[in-house]
Amino acid sequence: MQKIKAVIFDLDGTLLNSLEDLACAMNYALRAYNYPEHSVEEIKAMVGSGLSFLVKSAAPGCTEDDFIKMKSVFIEYYNKNSQKHTKPYGGIIPLLSELKSMGIKLGVVTNKPDVLLKNILTPIFGDIFDAVTGQIDGLPTKPDPTLTLSLIKKMGIDPCECAFVGDSDTDMQTAVNAGVLPIGAAWGYRSRDIISAAGAKYIADSPDDILNILRLVNNNVNHSVKD
Numbered sequence: 001m002q003k004i005k006a007v008i009f010d011l012d013g014t015l016l017n018s019l020e021d022l023a024c025a026m027n028y029a030l031r032a033y034n035y036p037e038h039s040v041e042e043i044k045a046m047v048g049s050g051l052s053f054l055v056k057s058a059a060p061g062c063t064e065d066d067f068i069k070m071k072s073v074f075i076e077y078y079n080k081n082s083q084k085h086t087k088p089y090g091g092i093i094p095l096l097s098e099l100k101s102m103g104i105k106l107g108v109v110t111n112k113p114d115v116l117l118k119n120i121l122t123p124i125f126g127d128i129f130d131a132v133t134g135q136i137d138g139l140p141t142k143p144d145p146t147l148t149l150s151l152i153k154k155m156g157i158d159p160c161e162c163a164f165v166g167d168s169d170t171d172m173q174t175a176v177n178a179g180v181l182p183i184g185a186a187w188g189y190r191s192r193d194i195i196s197a198a199g200a201k202y203i204a205d206s207p208d209d210i211l212n213i214l215r216l217v218n219n220n221v222n223h224s225v226k227d
Contacts, residue, residue, distance in 0.1 A: 006107060007105075017086065022054075162178075168189060168190045
């Protein structure tokens with residue numbers, strides 16, 4: 001295994017605990033078009049595969065016209081209210097700072113629309129990331145590896161020199177499809193069992209575990225914190 005020179009992170013459920021704000025935006029859009037609202041826990045099971053998936057899951061059987069309108073309402077509302085409750089998970093800021101000090105490049109790949117990503121990322125994290133991308137019209141979303149491989153190329157490394165940290169089965173499938181090291185974040189929106197079954201080679205229970213995993217990998221120590 002090559003030494004890890006870059007780490008790509010998922011956003012929601014990995015870097016940010018954004019569930020309450022996502023649920024508020026989705027329920028606002030549902031109310032606007034007279035669809036039943038959902039609890040935060042119900043919304044939790046719907047996030048991670050992009051806005052289109054979220055809307056269709058929250059309003060199954062909705063008309064195409066309502067689907068398009070709800071997406072638009074969600075984006076408008078979320079852009080104005082995305083940071084009311086959203087915060088980095090404990091230990092994330094120190095983790096990013098330590099990785100940066102180690103010379104490791106940092107990236108973000110998320111199925112959140114790119115315009116929403118940019119509006120929330122910089123106010124919270126500044127310019128610590130070397131490259132970021134959200135969902136872009138016309139390009140496939142995770143678990144397709146297109147966006148991830150494009151980001152890796154932009155950072156000037158090979159896939160085998162990169163790790164992908166995410167909290168969902170979608171993230172782990174993305175990592176496998178891109179040929180990068182899959183590291184599951186067990187503090188997020190999916191269970192250890194789900195991310196393990198999806199291909200996580202390591203599972204971190206806290207951001208501190210990410211540092212331990214990378215040190216082990218880069219020191220060529222054969223060890224798995226998932227066992």
